[in-house]
Amino acid sequence: MHPAPSIILFTTLSGLGFxxxxxxxxxxxxxxxxxxxxxxxxxxxxxxxxLIASTFHLGHPERALKAFTQxxxxxxxxxxxxxxxxxxxxxxxxIGRVFFDANWQPLGWLGAALAALTVxxxxxxxxxxxAVPRWHTPLTPLHFLTLAAAGGALLAGQVTIAAPLxxxxxxVQVLLWMQSDGxxxxxxxxxxxxxxxxGGTVRAFEPPHTGTNYLLREMVHVVGRKHSRRLRALAxxxxxxxxxxxxxxxxxxxxxxxAVLTHILGILAARWLFFAEAEHVVGLYYxxx
Amino acid sequence: xxxxxxxxTRKLGLVIDLDTCVGCHACxxxxxxxxxxxxxxxxxxxxxxxxxxxxxxxxRVHSYEVQPDTGGAAQLVHFPKSCLHCENAPCVTVCPTxxxxxxxxxxxVLVNESDCIGCGLCAWACPYGAREMDAVEKVMKKCTLCxxxxxxxxxxxxxxEPACVRTCPAxxxxxxxxxxxxxxxxxxxxxRGGIDLMPEQGTAPVNQYLPPRPRDQLDQIDVLAxxxxxxxxxxxxxxxxxxxxxxxxxxxxx
Numbered sequence: 001m002h003p004a005p006s007i008i009l010f011t012t013l014s015g016l017g018f019x020x021x022x023x024x025x026x027x028x029x030x031x032x033x034x035x036x037x038x039x040x041x042x043x044x045x046x047x048x049x050x051l052i053a054s055t056f057h058l059g060h061p062e063r064a065l066k067a068f069t070q071x072x073x074x075x076x077x078x079x080x081x082x083x084x085x086x087x088x089x090x091x092x093x094x095i096g097r098v099f100f101d102a103n104w105q106p107l108g109w110l111g112a113a114l115a116a117l118t119v120x121x122x123x124x125x126x127x128x129x130x131a132v133p134r135w136h137t138p139l140t141p142l143h144f145l146t147l148a149a150a151g152g153a154l155l156a157g158q159v160t161i162a163a164p165l166x167x168x169x170x171x172v173q174v175l176l177w178m179q180s181d182g183x184x185x186x187x188x189x190x191x192x193x194x195x196x197x198x199g200g201t202v203r204a205f206e207p208p209h210t211g212t213n214y215l216l217r218e219m220v221h222v223v224g225r226k227h228s229r230r231l232r233a234l235a236x237x238x239x240x241x242x243x244x245x246x247x248x249x250x251x252x253x254x255x256x257x258x259a260v261l262t263h264i265l266g267i268l269a270a271r272w273l274f275f276a277e278a279e280h281v282v283g284l285y286y287x288x289x
Numbered sequence: 290x291x292x293x294x295x296x297x298t299r300k301l302g303l304v305i306d307l308d309t310c311v312g313c314h315a316c317x318x319x320x321x322x323x324x325x326x327x328x329x330x331x332x333x334x335x336x337x338x339x340x341x342x343x344x345x346x347x348x349r350v351h352s353y354e355v356q357p358d359t360g361g362a363a364q365l366v367h368f369p370k371s372c373l374h375c376e377n378a379p380c381v382t383v384c385p386t387x388x389x390x391x392x393x394x395x396x397x398v399l400v401n402e403s404d405c406i407g408c409g410l411c412a413w414a415c416p417y418g419a420r421e422m423d424a425v426e427k428v429m430k431k432c433t434l435c436x437x438x439x440x441x442x443x444x445x446x447x448x449x450e451p452a453c454v455r456t457c458p459a460x461x462x463x464x465x466x467x468x469x470x471x472x473x474x475x476x477x478x479x480x481r482g483g484i485d486l487m488p489e490q491g492t493a494p495v496n497q498y499l500p501p502r503p504r505d506q507l508d509q510i511d512v513l514a515x516x517x518x519x520x521x522x523x524x525x526x527x528x529x530x531x532x533x534x535x536x537x538x539x540x541x542x543x
Contacts, residue, residue: 001413059407059427066386066404073292076410077385130379130490131416188489189416191353195368196484196498197307200357205365208317208349211342215418218409281487282418285351285370 001132002221003275006056011122012264012271014050014083015144017043018115019152021090025112027103028158036097042155044087051083075128079121086114119148126274133187134180134278139172146172147267154243154260163247166263170240173270177232180277184289189281204287219280220288228277231269239266293381297396300468301434302374302495303454304477308502309461312352312367316453316462320348320371320432323452328437329402333425345423347371347432348453355501366501369462371453372419372432373486373494374398380411380420380431388429396468396495397436402428416490439464467495 020043023029024036031039055061070077090111096102123144126135146169153162191202239262246259279289324347325331334344348371355364374391378398381389388404389411391397400411400420405428412420412429420431435451438444448455454462465474474497477483483497524532 057408059409059422060405063386063404063406066388067406067408068385070385070387073382074385076383076408080385125383125410128383129414131414189487193487193489195353195366196486196500197353197355197366198500199359199503200355200364203354203356204351205354206352208314208346208351208370209344213343213349214345214412214421214424218412218422219418280413281416281490285418 001275001278001280002218003272004057006053008268008271008275010050010054011144012050012267013046013053015119015122015148016151016155016264016267017046017048017050018083018086018118019148019150020155021047021086021152022112022115022148023152023156023158024097025090025093025108025110025115027105027108028153028156030103032097032101034098036094039156040090040094040098043090047083048087075121075124079118079125082114082118082121086111086118089114116145116148119144131281132278133183133189133281136187137176137179137183139176139179143169143172143176150240151263151267154247154256154263157256159247159251159256163244166240166244166247170236173236173240184279184281187281189284191284191287194281194284204285207286215282216286216288220283220286221276222288223276225273225277228273231273235266235270235273237266238262239270242266293376293378293391294393294396297376297392297468298394299466300374300376300396300495301439301465302396302467302474302497303371303434303451304463304465304467304474304483304497304499305369306461306463306477306481306499307366307368308481308499309459310350310367310369311459311461312350312365313458314350315456315458316369317346317348317350319452319456321346323435323438324430324433328433329400330423330426330428330430332430333423335424343424345421345430347419347421347430362504364501364504369453370417370419371496372398372434373417373492373496374432374434376493376495377491379414379416379490379492383410383414385410397434398431399433399436400429400431402426405429416487416492417494434464467497 024039024043055064058064067077067080071081089107093104093107093111096104120141123141127140130136150162150165150169153165195202242262243259246255249255283289321332332345334342336342348369351368351370353366353368355366374396378391381391381398386404386406388401390399392399407422407427409422412422420429423430438451439449441449450464454464463474463477465472467475469475478497481499483499485494486498
């Protein structure tokens with residue numbers, strides 16, 4: 001699939017932001033006043049900023065409000081609801097923390113649950129697409145959730161639980177890669193089932209047009225897959241390995257910041273691959289994948 | 290709502306005969322023409338006369354080569370592909386705005402362009418590549434089964450079928466109600482063993498494809514042919530000498 005920068009930024013940053021908001025909702029850290037303000041500001045900048053970035057790839061962003069209408073069937077619509085609900089509930093909770101030195105804990109728990117639901121909805125948008133076998137696995141939501149938990153813990157300064165969460169997220173990431181590498185072959189969809197032609201070996205002889213088209217640009221993005229192995233290594237080292245190492249050292253804010261920055265870089269690389277490596281079955285019609 | 294209807298009264302769709310299609314692309318052109326000049330946003334072309342032309346099409350004709358397992362000559366199959374108006378259309382349920390819908394009365398899958406936000410998720414969800422985002426209008430375009438022709442009382446009766454069907458010079462495209470087992474298209478599907486594309490994707494497509502018939506195997510009918518078999522398999526005379534002489538040169542005989 002085409003790795004659109006706006007979607008890569010959105011899913012990476014908003015995942016991190018909703019992870020942080022979830023930890024803040026759980027009272028970890030339970031700070032108040034200016035410190036709480038800083039934490040909530042970062043959470044809102046990432047989660048809200050990510051949501052805004054996601055509208056950049058829309059053909060008609062002026063109609064974006066219509067995306068709230070189809071929550072009964074569409075995970076994208078559900079994501080619109082869960083994300084705005086999270087931001088609204090966590091906003092109320094933040095007012096208590098920042099201005100009244102109060103801990104309205106039920107609101108916090110509700111906000112944390114909604115944040116987790118938002119990340120789950122984001123993941124399900126991809127998971128529900130059967131035409132992309134690489135994404136069509138329960139490991140995809142598990143990957144998004146563990147990643148948001150690890151990144152959120154890291155941003156919330158929860159040093160003791162961030163390291164094991166990062167390790168768990170890394171394990172799920174590796175599992176997802178291992179599982180997804182043969183996903184297209186295991187899906188059973190081939191050029192033969194796509195065309196229904198039997199009795200021999202089917203080969204794409206001639207494409208329908210001499211130039212390229214929307215389908216090839218959007219679904220058959222081959223260029224980005226070239227450096228798959230190196231990008232995977234980079235993602236593992238920067239996204240998970242280095243932050244864990246930095247967390248194991250005696251904690252300072254500078255090391256914490258460095259851990260967050262390398263984590264984001266690593267996850268951006270992994271998210272690039274998540275899209276660039278995802279083969280859509282329509283590529284088979286063009287003799288590509 | 291983008292929930293799919295549990296059943297539709299009729300299942301209008303196409304039956305495409307891969308045995309008859311000659312790959313002339315007339316259906317592609319008539320589709321582009323009708324759908325640019327009539328309902329909805331026109332199908333744009335970008336850089337049409339430049340170095341990198343690209344355009345929106347609702348129907349495209351691929352060509353495939355089938356090399357038979359039993360040996361023999363490869364067969365070329367022309368393969369028109371457009372929206373299959375699936376009963377279990379994955380493109381409809383993912384739509385966040387309700388712009389995509391499947392009609393209860395005839396099963397046609399349509400896009401309400403004034404509700405489309407151009408997120409492209411439906412095109413991702415379709416395994417067949419039947420939906421294309423228009424590069425200029427930024428809304429999702431797809432085959433409407435010429436809904437503005439088939440019910441159009443301003444057209445004469447023979448024109449009330451999809452433009453691709455109307456134009457096909459080979460008669461390889463058929464339009465009708467696939468829910469009605471007595472309809473011409475249903476009988477054609479039954480008779481010729483019509484198939485679903487990508488059945489494992491679970492989309493339950495309405496459009497059906499008729500597989501190419503196996504090619505005839507001609508037996509040897511010329512009674513004189515055995516007498517005309519070449520009798521000499523080793524060259525003799527001058528050619529034989531030349532053959533041996535060339536072999537004798539260094540590097541000649543392998």
